[in-house]
Amino acid sequence: MRADPISPAPAPPIRRGHAGRLENALRNLALGHGTVIEHRERSWASITFAGTRHSLRIAFEGPEAIEGGEALIACLPDHEFALPGRLVADATICAVDHVLEAADGSGPRLVVTCEFLVLEDA
Template sequence: MSRGPDAGTLLTRALVAAAAADGVACAITDADWIRWASATFTGAQHRLTLSGAFTPALDDWLTALPDREFALPGHLVADLTILAMRASPDRIEAELQALTVEDR
């Protein structure tokens, strides 16, 4: 019996789907996560790199990303932060950090 996709896969899919729904073209070029736990919660800490052709729409989308809500089956996105953004005239790359918490 399969447990389904892990939190890292769900988060990656949600980010790509949100961008596509908003008409923004980008891709996750690197992603990694580690398990995380506190006294009351379990989840994962994520590091992702997102990149795409530089457009004002992508720049605006990235700027608003930390305030966006994501629906991940069995998980909540507790925090999403942009650690760094690098832009050139033709590309933009953002390093993201997120914390997901299991909702079970």
């Protein structure tokens, strides 16, 4: 028996903890669509608050997924996140790149870059 020479692409890593909950909340806002292609997280603190800053790039490929990305863009500014032990103090769309036909012929693609300030809830 021969093994299939084509193997599926590896699934993106699933983040755990608060970062994973943030990614899941964004996926829900995007109607279940989107692939996180980059997620950077760094500590943040002021005199009175502590938390983390998150920067995410999320790709949406194909018309149905792009609709989800557009829903994310529309909902994010006013969305109230329910993250246990955390408060999303700021959520911003920083960039939106929309390509109707990629150079490799893969079809339409939307990439959304967003940033968050997530505070530890006292």
